[in-house]
Amino acid sequence: MRTIREIHEDELDELIRITVEAFPGMKVESRADRDRMRERLAKVMNEPIVHFFGVFEGAAMIGVMRCYDFTMKLRETRALVGGLGGVAVDLRHKKEHVAADMVRFYLDYYRQKGAALTALYPFRPDFYHRMGFGYGVKMNRYSFRPDALPAAGVGAVVDYLTADDRDDLAACYDRFLARTNGLIELSPHMLDALFDDTSARIVGYRQNGALRGYLVFRFEAAPGENWLTNNIQLRTLIYDDAAALLALLGFLRKQADQAGRIIYETQDETFHYLLDDPRDGSGNLLAGLWHQANTQGLGIMYRVIDAARLWAVLGDHDFGGVTLRMRLDLTDTFFPENAGSYLINVSEGRATLGSGTADVELGMDIADFSSLVVGAVDFERLQAYGRVNLSDAGMANVVNRFFAAGRRPWCLTHF
Ligand SMILES: CC(C)(COP(=O)(O)OP(=O)(O)OC[C@H]1O[C@@H](n2cnc3c(N)ncnc32)[C@H](O)[C@@H]1OP(=O)(O)O)[C@@H](O)C(=O)NCCC(=O)NCCS
Secondary structure, three states: EEEEEEEEHHHHHHHHHHHHOOHHHOOOOOHHHHHHHHHHHHHHHHOOOEEEEEEOOOEEEEEEEEEEEEEEEEEOOOEEEEEEEEEHHHHHHHHOOOOHHHHHHHHHHHHHHHHOOEEEEEOOOHHHOHHHHHHHHOOOEEEHHHHHHHOOOOOOEEEEEOOHHHHHHHHHHHHHHHOOOOOOOOOHHHHHHHHHOOEEEEEEEEEOOOOEEEEEEEEEEOOOOOOOOEEEEEEEEEEHHHHHHHHHHHHHHHHHHHHHEEEEEOOOOOOOHHHHOOOOOOEEEEEOEOOOOEEEEEOOOOEEEEOOOHHHOOOOOOOOOOOOOEEEEEEEEOOOOHHHEEEEEEEEOOOEEEEOOOOOOEEEHHHHHHHHHHHHOOOHHHHHHOOOOOHHHHHHHHHHHHOOOOOOOOOOOOO
């Protein structure tokens, strides 16, 4: 019989075997590599927000996954969101629905815990899209010369941050989170990992003693260059206001003599407004005279797991100020307990679950609905693509206002 349960520390070796065989690219090959991995995972599994699960047939572990109890900023609310990572199936047991069983278990686990939403980084977007996960906002990879950054903040004083600045850094991140959409709260072990990373430099900008912004970067060898030429990999850029941002960018600009280019991967799709020269150095022209400014990738995906509870979670959100009675028909073939017909009563933008007759009926799949609800896509686009069924085309503008994306969701947490 197949069971799924949290694994114990003395079962870590088996979890490591399955994980390493599933992800050979992790290059955990020697005994010492495995011991290091075991030591690290033994610590992680004791973090209160992390749960390691195994799939067992009898006594044999045949699949593993990691679940995370994240708190995510979803529109105006901080909500419990279940994260999934480290999904791996024993090579001998693929195509036996082990992964499907794990994902269903994970969705149900967080539904029971009271979450309305889950999130993951897919090894293949199509695999999880079929399971009802919707696309998040794309990642942009910018590559620019340091002197393309604004010079306004070059004179500002910045300094390295150390573990002593941990609370200030956490507070600065939290203020950024409060102003944005989609960010996940930093847990103590994530903060530890940041300060333990010896290759990362953390630079902060203070105003009257208060930390107003920070960035995290590391150097990387520039491809094909000699050892004196390096690039800067900018990992994180957090700021309270434009003054803090310009100060941090001023610091980066001053590295022009040492760094060939700055590589910045961000969901900020308008970052090029900050650059004198937004071209990414590839020299590529697209469709005639369009200069390649960044490349893009799809990553984080979201999934609503409790379409009824969602409206209570979003109780503080103003759905475009509209007043409307909308019947929402959701298909969810992978997690049918979530599928169904929901009557949403919207009064001056406040949405609650109700019953009775509707002014308009809207049908769609759970994956697109999930992208819509987090603000990753506009209703108008989904309608243009024929991905929704609206009973009255004349109501499209009102429904579009209801789903207005506002701030796109960003995620700065790797899991
Ligand atoms: C990728 C991996 C996890 C897949 O594991 P697996 O156990 O072989 O996958 P499953 O057998 O559960 O396949 C998924 C099933 O879900 C089913 N499924 C997907 N969406 C569905 C839906 N909406 N409704 C019903 N079933 C659905 C699929 O049809 C498939 O079943 P089928 O093969 O009978 O068609 C595994 O190959 C692996 O460990 N790979 C290496 C590591 C890796 O890449 N991990 C992923 C990290 S995120």
